[in-house]
Amino acid sequence: MIRLALAYLRDRPLMSALNILLLALAVATLVMLLSVSTQIGNRFERDARGIDLVVGAKGSPLQLILSSIYQMDIPTGNIPLESIALLRQDPSVRQVIPLTMGDNFRGFRIVGTEPAYLGLQNAKLAQGRMFAKAQEVVIGTRVADELGMTLGQRFVGSHGLTDDENAGHHEQSPFTTVGILAPTGSVMDRLIISNVESAWDIHGIDHDNLEDEVLHKGEHEHGQEDTDHSETVDHHDKDDASVSLTEREQMKPEITALLVSYKSAFGAVRIPSMINRQTNMQAAVPAVETARLLSLLGVGIDGARSFAWLLAATGGLSIFVALLAAASAREADLALLRVMGASRAQVFGTIIAEGLLISAIGAIAGLLLGHGALALAHANFEQLRDFGFDPFVMLPGEGGILLAVLGIGLLATLIPALRVFCVNLAESLARSS
Amino acid sequence: MISRATPVLAITGLKHGYGHKPILTGVEIELNEGAHHLLLGPSGSGKTTLIHAISGLLEPDDGSVVIDGEAMTGRSPAARDALRRSKIGLIFQSLRLVSALTVRENLHLAGRLSGHPTTDAAIDALLAQVGLGHRCSAKPRHLSQGEAQRAAISRALIGKPRLLIADEPTSALDDENADRVASLLIETADRNGSTLLVATHDQRLKKLIPRTVTLLSQSIAVP
Secondary structure, eight states, rough: OOHHHHHHHHHSHHHHHHHHHHHHHHHHHHHHHHHHHHHHHHHHHHTTOOOOOOEEEEOOHHHHHHHHOOOOOOOOOOOOHHHHHHTTTTTTTEEEEEEEEEEEEEEEEEEEEHHHHHHTHHHEEEEOOOOOOOTEEEEEEEHHHHHTTOOOOOOOOSSSSSTTTOBBOOTTTTEEEEEEEOOOOOGGGGEEEHHHHHHHHHHTTOTTTTIIITTTTTGGGTTTOOOOOOOOOGGGGGGGSSSSSHHHHHHHESEEEEEESSSSHHHHHHHHHHHHHHEEEEEHHHHHHHHHHHHHHHHHHHHHHHHHHHHHHHHHHHHHHHHHHHHHHHHHHHHHHHHHTOOOOHHHHHHHHHHHHHHHHHHHHHHHHHHHHHHHHHHHOOOHHHHTOOOOOOOOOOOOEEEEHHHHHHHHHHHHHHHHHOHHHHHHHHHHO | OOOOOOOOOEEEEEEEEETTTEEEEEEEEEEOOTEEEEOOOOTTTTTHHHHHHHHHHSOOEEEEEEEEEEOOOOOHHHHHHHHHHHEEEEEEESSSSTTOOOHHHHHHHHHTTTTTTHHHHHHHHHHHTTGGGTTTTTOGGGSOOHHHHHHHHHHHHHTTTSEEEEEESSSOOOOOHHHHHHHHHHHHHHHTOOOEEEEEGGGGGGGGGOOOOOOOTTOOOBO
């Protein structure tokens, strides 16, 4: 009966193709929406792991979160170095990780931080060692793959967060790659990570006197990982000629943001309001901002999803109309099948099989189309690549979509099939023969 | 004691009507193995109703139909389907082949449904016997009337039926094709050892199949 159903599909190629196309478009849209929304949600959740609060310059809290955690936007500005000590001394704070940003190498952001930052994503070194002094970097796996970088490779960073040929280069302070991270599936895969002093050095900011007393103050009380700067080279040999002594004296070491995790829930109650009310900085809660962003995205996604289900229902309706018309047009065929000895159930099954075949082919074609379109988007949109989006990842929800589309197909075939099942064969033969 | 072979078709006291209008009123027929008979009667005499009752497509109001020793009447619809599959081949005037399948695929399907699955080679040989060796891959809509009827005969015979019933097989054909199809029916039925019953009002067939059963309107059949 499956072969017969296939033969009927082949016998009406245009109608079959249109029905399949309708369902395929619906499934492709649903698969794309599911994949994008799920991967965005997962990625946001994964990248924000272990971060309860982000402290940065006043501005948009969402921008602060996007720039500091997801490396997707421009930072809101810089904050004083003393803010590190302020938070590290707080008894309800477990960990404070400083970030400096503002430079890139061929579009990959260079982030100044501490080794503890890598611990947020359980990043492990695949090759080499951790950075130990200024101008040493550990690079993410995508940076290494896309730029073909290897251990020991030296490179010069550029101003700004995106690749711009006109941007100034820090040729006086080249970086050296000392480690390559194993893949983490997180934002770290596309970062070049160094210590915070590197950022100050390449911008000619004097920090030697401040390091111990400000930068690392409070670390030992809270069991923070100690960063050994004993081997820090004297970067004053490489002063930026374009920066005058007066300017240098005016430029104080700053940081871009702080990633904070609490030791106790009390911190969540007290610290954000303390930062927002009593300092010139802002505190943003990743969970809140991410939820707000996903909610904003969700409106569009929900609208598109409703449209896709409408498309699927239209596909089902089209199958229903086609099979209802076919059941009438094929009355003679179906009567002949019964004459040849096919049971009612077999004839009923032929109609059901035809509807299910259209649905199954449409669903599988839609699945392939959806992932193909995602792959095309991935190849053409840098943002998706930066986001670590995988166009070929199969989600459990896709199985649900396939089953739902098969259900629509089954529902659409039931009435035509039941009409065939209930037909009076003798009367049908009288009309047909 | 003389033993008598079981008739391929035995009809006793068959009655059937639609509403208050009686169509068959006590039909009695017995056809033995290999016999050829014409079932004659004017339009409305109940030829088609009788064929439907013989082949289990309807359950008559009264009487019995026995096919090769097995009762067709008094069975469930599914059991009638099964008996029809295994014992009867049916040919109609215009209901010949499944439209979406090629001639060869039609024969394959008929073979599988009758429990006699067969090979491409055997089907092609059967089609060659009816002069359709070159039309195996054609869809029914591409066949002429005569070709389609010959293909339908092959389709009906693929399950090696004990009883081959043809309902008005030549009515739509010209003399040449009618002769050809009727000769083919007799020839293939003989080759297969099938008993042949041809319901028709086409008097042209009398010269080829002289033995007749006549249905008079609302009257008992007279062998």
